[in-house]
Amino acid sequence: MVDLEYKGLLKRVIESTPKKEMSDDRFKLPKAEIFYEGNTTVIKNFDKITDVINREPDLLLKYLLGGLGTAGEMVGGRVVFQGKIPAKSIQDKIKEYVDNLVICSECSRPDTHLVKQGRTVLIRCDACGAIRSVKSRKKKTVQQPSETLNEGMTVELTIKDIGKKGDGIAYYDKYIVYVSGAMKGSMVKVKIEKISGTVAFGHIVEV
Numbered sequence: 001m002v003d004l005e006y007k008g009l010l011k012r013v014i015e016s017t018p019k020k021e022m023s024d025d026r027f028k029l030p031k032a033e034i035f036y037e038g039n040t041t042v043i044k045n046f047d048k049i050t051d052v053i054n055r056e057p058d059l060l061l062k063y064l065l066g067g068l069g070t071a072g073e074m075v076g077g078r079v080v081f082q083g084k085i086p087a088k089s090i091q092d093k094i095k096e097y098v099d100n101l102v103i104c105s106e107c108s109r110p111d112t113h114l115v116k117q118g119r120t121v122l123i124r125c126d127a128c129g130a131i132r133s134v135k136s137r138k139k140k141t142v143q144q145p146s147e148t149l150n151e152g153m154t155v156e157l158t159i160k161d162i163g164k165k166g167d168g169i170a171y172y173d174k175y176i177v178y179v180s181g182a183m184k185g186s187m188v189k190v191k192i193e194k195i196s197g198t199v200a201f202g203h204i205v206e207v
């Protein structure tokens, strides 16, 4: 959904964001202190980690549970996982989370927060004002082979938005499709008339 209009909007938001003064302290992710208790694995300083990265403990916990494929819960400031999880796997997952969902890709600072925009989660950097969308790793691994649109073909699309000129906007794989006379939110069959790069134009053949 990166069309020019969207990019322009982002740029304006970024430009109008006051640049906050940040301390020069280098970001240091606390190393997870892990020990084993019976058949469980405990991260002793979980709350310290989520404090430093400024994220809800729940979010990181969910990420770890999904990534490690185990059950677990927060107990006080600790996390207790079922089973014995190799410390390195846990450290790696935490680092992956921080790289993907905390560190600003522009200035490499951790002073970011998450902004929800509909179903999209964006990372907004408080230090430099940059905004980027969160890359979902999960999506990548189950990604369908890239679909190609051809002129003349008919595809079923959901109109996500209405553009400046009144055309419906839909997304199909890497394409943004402008559909004349379509209503926002409707699901329509669209005949593709013209393709230019990743921008396609079409009209409704059947409602």
Ligand SMILES: [Zn+2]
Pocket: 104, 105, 106, 107, 108, 109, 125, 126, 127, 128, 129, 130
């Ligand atoms: Zn930044």
